Amino acid sequence: MTDIPLASSRLGAGAPLVVIRQLDREGWTPVIDLLSNERDVVAVDLPGFGDSPSLRDGTTPTVPALAAEVAKWFSAAGLTRPSAVGNSLGAAVVLELARSGAVGSAVALSPIGLWTGPEAAYALGSLRFARRMAEALGDGSARVTGSPLGRTLAFWQLVARPWRMTPEAADGSLRNLARSPGFEATRRAARTYRLAGFTPHVPVTVAWGTRDLLTPRHQARRAARLLPGAHQVRLRGCGHSPMSDDPGRIARLLLSATTG
Template identity: 30%
Template sequence: MDDDPRRGRAVAGRAVAALPALDGVLHLYWTTGLTWPAPDDRSLSLAVLGGEVPFTPRVLLPLAALLLGTSAAVAVFARGSSGRRTHRLCGLVAFGLAVGLLVRGLAGVVWACGVLDGSGSTFYWLNLLLYTPVCLAFGTAAAWLVGVHRHLGRAVALALPLVLVAAAMVGAYGWRPGEQRGYRSPFLASVPSRYLDTPVARFHYVRQGTGGSPVVLLSPGAAWVFAWRAQLTALSRTHTVYVLDLPGQGYTTVRDPHFTWDLEGMTAAVDSFLTGLRLPSVALAGNSWSGGWALAYAQRHPDRVGRLVLLAPSGLHERDPMAWEAMKMPAVGELLTNLAAGRGTVASSVRGLFVHKERATGAVIDAMWAPGTRGANLRSNYRLERGLDWRGTERALPSTRQPALVVWGRQDTVLPVRQARRFGALLPHADVRVLEGCGHALTLDCPDEVSGLMETFLR
């Protein structure tokens, strides 16, 4: 009567034990300096981990020992022929393996749903097609293996969900990605930083040009002043150009303890900056989120904005991409933000914003990644996603009186190009342009086309 359950445990035990054993053997193989199936250490690290970690014996040997020891403990536990104390200890190891595999599998599901954007990176597809299914399948098998033993079954049934929830809570609230304090942007070496202290924030900005009417460029979404570098150079020939980091961006620091991460807060920040620099009327431009902020500010302060440039802007009451919608959920937003803060994840996301992938260079990725690791900037992502409400902005579009240039990339993967038609239909003075071969990061992906359109519109 007991032969079938025992045979099932033995089969499951051998299968579960084989996975860490195989992984341990691979780690031993890599300690020799060989990197198969990747061509070099860096490619191997990016393919296996999605980031750059040194594959050296000092790192690999302890991992190989841990993996092979785990495999042996699971095999002993599955046989069930050891002493009671050894059996319990090996059962705890098997339980730990189950938890680890399931946590990794759930993290893989999160990444596959949009934290990694699907732009074609090796890690993305390996995670989607290999790592995540294997971790979920073997994690489930390991949990079953532990649970079929009556003395551990109830404990597993109760503890496993609690452990998974606890791991998610630690990832959301107990862990913070490291801040890249040593980063120095070459861009700021040629265009020095300026700061303006106001009651709202200590604003970081750059200025170039001394003649012509003032133009204020709001840094795109979760980016910073670097993203407007080409337009700053082009427009400063005929205008005085300011590029501004708003709260949650770049090197601006919020000072108001009651600052609200919503349209009221962001438009008040724009007003505080313009007032602090005594700019009574400007041309105002933004890309993505900051396009929506520019639009909302122009609607609230029509006398202070003469012209609008909106590059693939927010501002319509439509659902965001799934990964951003998930940020609105408590704990989930915090967890996703932390998981997405690594350079490998940011690199994949940045490349997904470009059609011209060659322009998403390592220097561009570093510039988009490093300032975003500041704690306040990380937190602003989910705070803004939860606080921004575009219903009023959309309702006010027909009464928005400023001439507006609306530019969209045909291959935009964040905000669909069909939204350009809605802006054209609702804005009474809109000049709508759709650029072929351009993505969402318009200022960097298609800098010459965007600069040319802006120069003509603002002339």
């Protein structure tokens, strides 16, 4: 039984496909809508993000600890080795689930943990700055997200064409960033996380946007070395959160790369 009640939603019918979310909830929405035409899409917020509470008893929210909690949640939700997908932190969690055999297939979009120390400091420091900005804006976030220029300034590291985001999606993302209670503890724990090499025993796809400015695409070459059995995909023209740049392409990738 899971230790905490993870927030989740379910849409569609067919083979289960779990979408693991953290700061990217709004970016996943159009992809989930497309996937639900063919799959039973189960979206779950990681502990400490979105509507899910943080881990209990002072447990440090490392990537393996988050993956272990999600694996417990699978059982509570009646899911047996489902296919799973995640982006960034969620992608690293998906890879840990693939390592343990908790999923039947996995897709990792721009996973963290393939960085050097300076690269981790840059990415996590950028997110900390974004968090402080979102907190400072508070209820006035619409003043920024209501204009193409404001959306570009807020999301240039995450989305290749942030000015194309809808004001609603951009505003929801900033509000989620500001209110997620586990953000800072998870950010600190992620500094030392490194994906150790392993040969996946389930189908694994790793995809990287060619315009990723947070975890640059040269990290994909490390993924090829550390995950020699994984299928590697380049997402041309996409940023760190490719769901926001090309939801149709991401939906097609997930349908073709996961068991169903």
